[in-house]
Amino acid sequence: MFVQGLGTMADKSAVAADENWHLAKGWRFAGEACGMRGDQGRRDMALFVSDAPANAAGVFTTNLVHAAPVKVSRTAITEQGGKNFRGVVICSGNANACTGAQGMADAALMRDLAADAAGTPRGSFLVASTGVIGRKLPMDRVRSGIGAAGKALGPAAGHLAHAAEAIMTTDTRIKVSTRRIEHPRGAITLTGVAKGAAMIGPNMATMLACVFTDAPATPEQLRPALTSAVDRSFHCVSVEGHTSTNDTVFVLANGLAWPADAGQLDAPTLGQFNHALEEVCQDLARAIAEDAEGAGHLVVLRVKGTADEHAARAIAHRVAESALVKTAVHGADPNWGRIVSAAGYAGVKFREEDVCLEVDGIPLFRQGEPVDFDAKSVSAHMRNNRRLTFTLTVGEGPGHCTFYTCDMTEEYIRLNADYTT
Amino acid sequence: MFVQGLGTMADKSAVAADENWHLAKGWRFAGEACGMRGDQGRRDMALFVSDAPANAAGVFTTNLVHAAPVKVSRTAITEQGGKNFRGVVICSGNANACTGAQGMADAALMRDLAADAAGTPRGSFLVASTGVIGRKLPMDRVRSGIGAAGKALGPAAGHLAHAAEAIMTTDTRIKVSTRRIEHPRGAITLTGVAKGAAMIGPNMATMLACVFTDAPATPEQLRPALTSAVDRSFHCVSVEGHTSTNDTVFVLANGLAWPADAGQLDAPTLGQFNHALEEVCQDLARAIAEDAEGAGHLVVLRVKGTADEHAARAIAHRVAESALVKTAVHGADPNWGRIVSAAGYAGVKFREEDVCLEVDGIPLFRQGEPVDFDAKSVSAHMRNNRRLTFTLTVGEGPGHCTFYTCDMTEEYIRLNADYTT
Numbered sequence: 085m086f087v088q089g090l091g092t093m094a095d096k097s098a099v100a101a102d103e104n105w106h107l108a109k110g111w112r113f114a115g116e117a118c119g120m121r122g123d124q125g126r127r128d129m130a131l132f133v134s135d136a137p138a139n140a141a142g143v144f145t146t147n148l149v150h151a152a153p154v155k156v157s158r159t160a161i162t163e164q165g166g167k168n169f170r171g172v173v174i175c176s177g178n179a180n181a182c183t184g185a186q187g188m189a190d191a192a193l194m195r196d197l198a199a200d201a202a203g204t205p206r207g208s209f210l211v212a213s214t215g216v217i218g219r220k221l222p223m224d225r226v227r228s229g230i231g232a233a234g235k236a237l238g239p240a241a242g243h244l245a246h247a248a249e250a251i252m253t254t255d256t257r258i259k260v261s262t263r264r265i266e267h268p269r270g271a272i273t274l275t276g277v278a279k280g281a282a283m284i285g286p287n288m289a290t291m292l293a294c295v296f297t298d299a300p301a302t303p304e305q306l307r308p309a310l311t312s313a314v315d316r317s318f319h320c321v322s323v324e325g326h327t328s329t330n331d332t333v334f335v336l337a338n339g340l341a342w343p344a345d346a347g348q349l350d351a352p353t354l355g356q357f358n359h360a361l362e363e364v365c366q367d368l369a370r371a372i373a374e375d376a377e378g379a380g381h382l383v384v385l386r387v388k389g390t391a392d393e394h395a396a397r398a399i400a401h402r403v404a405e406s407a408l409v410k411t412a413v414h415g416a417d418p419n420w421g422r423i424v425s426a427a428g429y430a431g432v433k434f435r436e437e438d439v440c441l442e443v444d445g446i447p448l449f450r451q452g453e454p455v456d457f458d459a460k461s462v463s464a465h466m467r468n469n470r471r472l473t474f475t476l477t478v479g480e481g482p483g484h485c486t487f488y489t490c491d492m493t494e495e496y497i498r499l500n501a502d503y504t505t
Numbered sequence: 506m507f508v509q510g511l512g513t514m515a516d517k518s519a520v521a522a523d524e525n526w527h528l529a530k531g532w533r534f535a536g537e538a539c540g541m542r543g544d545q546g547r548r549d550m551a552l553f554v555s556d557a558p559a560n561a562a563g564v565f566t567t568n569l570v571h572a573a574p575v576k577v578s579r580t581a582i583t584e585q586g587g588k589n590f591r592g593v594v595i596c597s598g599n600a601n602a603c604t605g606a607q608g609m610a611d612a613a614l615m616r617d618l619a620a621d622a623a624g625t626p627r628g629s630f631l632v633a634s635t636g637v638i639g640r641k642l643p644m645d646r647v648r649s650g651i652g653a654a655g656k657a658l659g660p661a662a663g664h665l666a667h668a669a670e671a672i673m674t675t676d677t678r679i680k681v682s683t684r685r686i687e688h689p690r691g692a693i694t695l696t697g698v699a700k701g702a703a704m705i706g707p708n709m710a711t712m713l714a715c716v717f718t719d720a721p722a723t724p725e726q727l728r729p730a731l732t733s734a735v736d737r738s739f740h741c742v743s744v745e746g747h748t749s750t751n752d753t754v755f756v757l758a759n760g761l762a763w764p765a766d767a768g769q770l771d772a773p774t775l776g777q778f779n780h781a782l783e784e785v786c787q788d789l790a791r792a793i794a795e796d797a798e799g800a801g802h803l804v805v806l807r808v809k810g811t812a813d814e815h816a817a818r819a820i821a822h823r824v825a826e827s828a829l830v831k832t833a834v835h836g837a838d839p840n841w842g843r844i845v846s847a848a849g850y851a852g853v854k855f856r857e858e859d860v861c862l863e864v865d866g867i868p869l870f871r872q873g874e875p876v877d878f879d880a881k882s883v884s885a886h887m888r889n890n891r892r893l894t895f896t897l898t899v900g901e902g903p904g905h906c907t908f909y910t911c912d913m914t915e916e917y918i919r920l921n922a923d924y925t926t
Contacts, residue, residue: 147846150849181842218842497913
């Protein structure tokens with residue numbers, strides 16, 4: 085009954101060319117260029133529009149310093165009880181953060197312009213931005229970009245690819261994922277799009293993601309589903325541990341998968357929906373880690389044996405944020421000591437003598453003692469595999485998690501040290 | 506009444522040559538080479554010996570995974586109530602961490618060998634190690650090194666310089682600081698030595714520091730004095746945020762500054778002693794940040810206006826550990842957004858509109874809005890000054906702190922990615 089759609093598409097031409105992509109019903113997409121980014125002609129304004137009112141939920145940055153669009157969208161979802169949304173507008177190149185009262189007015193106007201362009205009621209849009217912080221939005225460009233995007237809207241994979249491109253900042257690839265649930269009342273589709281946590285120059289490390297679905301899900305169903313999916317996906321990715329001012333994840337459900345009289349999601353279907361949402365978010369999260377700025381390796385951390393999932397994630401988070409671990413991976417160095425000791429200061433209790441560590445099934449550390457492995461061949465394995473999975477066991481508990489990060493390279497330093505001055 | 510001695514000495518020949526260095530009375534030092542480190546002839550075994558029984562206190566790594574010498578020394582201080590210590594033995598090149606039961610036996614034997622070499626009772630020494638983890642101590646070399654060091658002991662600045670050199674791993678300079686308090690009953694001197702938090706190859710980021718004094722301080726006086734001094738010095742330094750398996754700070758006081766019948770430290774003198782201990786620790790902590798591996802800039806973070814010191818330190822810690830902030834400094838990029846947003850996820854409440862940021866007195870961000878500064882000239886200032894002070898104000902509270910870190914460079918990545926395989 086549960087049929088997986090295609091996973092993450094790395095290449096926009098592949099997305100555009102693939103006729104088999106099942107996208108969520110009743111959604112149209114556009115991505116146009118309005119000159120917000122320095123490089124002329126790059127798409128930087130995205131519109132996502134539903135043919136019918138959609139329910140919505142959002143997860144936002146926990147940073148105290150958060151951007152105007154975050155404030156505007158959070159308030160809108162709260163005030164409307166998660167109902168009556170018709171779409172999302174996103175610009176890249178300018179984060180509209182640290183911009184004071186003017187920034188708030190600009191974010192609200194951007195929302196209204198998007199609703200006008202889509203021919204939907206004012207107040208029916210959500211808004212997000214990513215890019216340079218501390219600069220006012222160029223509203224003339226925003227206006228012309230939204231106008232152009234409104235005319236370019238369409239339901240095909242090619243339209244989605246344009247929108248996915250328009251939210252990119254330093255991403256090198258678009259990030260899209262879709263999942264389908266077969267159902268007698270009608271197949272339910274979830275289509276997600278994201279931009280990465282990489283950053284360059286004065287840009288912030290903003291992560292944005294939206295999942296558009298035709299599921300007949302209520303706001304009350306969407307909220308816990310999104311919170312749980314984000315916990316198990318975007319909260320399990322660390323590129324450099326900097327929580328941005330603009331991080332935002334939306335889910336919007338327009339209910340068009342089923343006839344209007346078919347009712348809401350029943351419990352088993354809701355379970356499948358939650359699982360599919362989690363998978364879409366995980367696809368996108370993994371794609372973000374893989375496309376991290378200057379990264380040479382995708383690092384998958386599997387932590388097992390803790391009391392609960394929360395504890396496993398705390399350990400994985402510490403390991404993933406260790407510059408020592410990340411540089412060791414870059415150097416193809418099977419340096420178990422850095423990983424084990426990073427786990428040791430995660431604030432989670434375990435016994436040293438229970439700790440085991442493997443990389444892609446090769447034991448490095450077992451029951452608290454180093455394994456006498458062949459360092460040269462393990463290093464060669466690490467050098468030759470772009471994706472490396474470290475499995476860290478710290479006890480016998482049922483808690484576990486999978487976490488994604490990347491290595492830290494000279495290229496990362498160069499990209500992030502380089503300013504426009 | 507309070508006379509500062511010389512600050513941190515960067516150069517061992519300068520320390521050895523300077524006749525004016527007042528070192529703590531009744532202490533002898535030695536640093537010899539026993540071949541523990543790959544590079545032949547480098548000093549790697551240090552002895553610090555008191556002519557009389559000393560009281561002691563220690564602060565140790567909070568990492569759950571901690572080395573055998575940490576366990577041995579912590580137990581010794583507890584069991585002896587902080588009394589009857591005659592010295593400290595430290596080796597570099599091997600951390601004796603993750604070495605199981607054999608490691609515990611080796612650490613205990615190393616202590617005993619040191620006591621034998623100094624002609625003091627067994628159990629009268631504290632022990633620390635730094636270097637590669639997961640390898641057994643080469644006890645034949647430890648034995649010969651301790652023997653040689655026992656014969657080389659002496660009270661001069663040159664002897665101290667040798668000992669300071671012997672605890673170095675990738676440090677490029679020895680780190681020594683001394684302070685003197687004039688007093689009618691006799692001048693009190695505190696002499697500190699440290700090694701840095703930098704690391705290379707498979708070595709851990711261990712920070713070690715010892716302060717030797719002739720003050721007649723009790724264990725009950727030393728414990729809170731050391732905890733407070735460490736909080737305001739070593740806990741205010743971050744090179745890469747990795748808490749090592751071996752971090753250790755000792756203070757030992759032999760009481761020889763005053764005649765035996767002069768009694769203990771009175772309250773005003775204790776206040777001066779605490780202040781001097783804090784200053785010695787701050788000198789050493791700053792020297793560690795300055796000598797961090799691959800660092801191009803020392804970054805001083807002053808955080809002000811929080812409710813208390815703890816909150817100020819939490820913000821400084823977050824900013825200091827942000828790879829984005831550290832790479833921006835390396836690139837001479839006055840990127841206030843990275844600093845302000847790192848402060849925003851420190852878990853400390855403040856209002857965005859109260860935030861101000863300056864670098865060396867140049868305003869970058871004021872009352873929650875960007876200042877229109879000349880980015881080119883500020884960048885030139887940052888490029889041309891090895892030491893940069895950022896002052897971040899987040900409100901009107903009395904809480905403040907000074908925190909030290911360094912920039913993150915391509916050199917850092919190269920050094921840490923490079924393994925011996």
